[in-house]
Amino acid sequence: MEDDVFYKELPKVELHAHLNGSVSVQSIEKLIQRKPELNIQQSMTAIGKGQRRTLDECFEVFKVIHKLVDSQEDILMVATDVINEFAADNVKYLELRSTPRAEKDTGLTKKNYVEAVIKAIQQCKEEGVDIDVRFLVAIDRRNGTEVAMETVKLAEEFMLSSGGLVVGIDLSGDPTVGRGRDLLPALEKARNSGLKLSLHMSEVPSQREESELLLNLPPDRIGHGTFLHPEMGGSQSLVDRVVDRNIPLEICLTSNVKGQTVSSYSQHHFKYWYQLGHPCAVCTDDKGVFCTELSQEYQLAASTFGLSRGAVWTLSERAVDCIFAGEDVKQQLKQKWTEIRPGLLKLPESKENLL
Structure with a gap:
């Protein structure tokens, strides 16, 4: 029981959370009640314990959720719920990411979409929810160069008008669709405007050449990076470039295992990078779809991998250095970690975690 308390009370940073994939069972039920005509069951929106899906099947789940979240009102509700749920799991800093969508039937525009997320962040702050939240505007790789450029322009606009809430660009979507090469102009434009870059990279084995191109930018963080290193079909030159530039990896254990890009937890590439001493931020990816939370991922x-409580604490604390908000925010977060540490590390530790 003390273990559960430790991981729940551990202050955490979440840097890889897709908004629609993070919608909880409770929020999905509210959405289903609003839209009974869709005939969607909760089981169609989540991958439960012991279940696995192919990557294609995972993206089909996201399409079902998109049907439920198709208005500004829906986005405001789910973003508010997601922020509160992360805060309840003692996440002190959260970067949400999502691709702005337009829906003719509801009158939703891409601009409205981002505005709804920002409104949710602002409302939670006003209500005193103990979490600092930022937003990454996501480029869906399947939509090509022109849409990517439009997305960057939208992100630039909100970077200037949101009071620092929009901090970067995410490159995501089905890794088997679209070409990273086509998106380089948009990503370069984003970087030149001051937006940070978090890029899904080497999520599937066939992306080695694309990874080389994207590393030339370079990104500020890498999402997954599953197949970068030689043992997973990548190359030492890719590893060297990531290490030389000290680019943190966003690590999503349950997501990778349930989505079958990694065969088992023990085979996860986290071990390779952690043993190198490379910056790794433990993340959830899609806490709703994969039925997890950040405290569970740390546990x-x-x-x-046999991490002691002290090692887990250090892993959590070092994730603060990987955030996209400014130095002032990093210092405030580190102060919180300093205040919490003495009481939390006094909790008795179970024998299996004394390595």
Whole structure:
């Protein structure tokens, strides 16, 4: 029981959370009640314990959720719920990411979409929710160069008008669709305007050449990076470039195992990068779809790879250095970690975590 308390009370940073994939069972039920005509069951929106899906099947789940979240009102509700749920899991800093969508039937525009997320962040702050939230505007790789450029322009606009809430660009979407090469002009434009870049990279084995191109930018963080290193079909030159530039990896254990890009927790590439001493931020990816939360992901990392509580604490604390908000925010977060540490590390530790 003390273990559960430790991981729940551990202050955490979440840097890889897709908004629609993070919608909880409770929020999905509210959406289903609003739209009974869609005949969607909750089981169609989540991958439960012991279940696995192909990457294609995972993206089909996201399409179902998009049907439920198709208005500004829906986005405001789910973003508010997601922020509160992360805060309840003692996440102190959260970067949400989502691709702005337009829906003719509801009158939703891409601009409205981003405005709804920002409104949710502002309302939670006004209500005193103990979490600092930022937003990454996502480029869906399947939509090509022109849409990517439009997305960057939208992100630039909100970077200037949101009071620092929009901090970067995410490149995501089905990794088997679209070409990273086509998106380089938009990503370069984003970087030149001051937006940070978090890029899904080497999520599937066939992306080695694309990874080389994207590393030339370079990104500020890498999403997944599953197949970068030689043991997974990548190359030492890719690893060297990531290490030389000290680019943090966003690590999503449950997501990778349930989505079958990694065969088991013990085979997860977290071990390779952690043993190198490379910056790794433990993340959820899609806490709703994969039925997890960040405290659970830290506990999984610890139990799988034999991390002591002190090592877990350090892993959590070092994730603060990977955030896209400014130095002032980093210092405020580090102060919180300093205040919490003495009481939390006094909790008795289970024997299997004394390695």
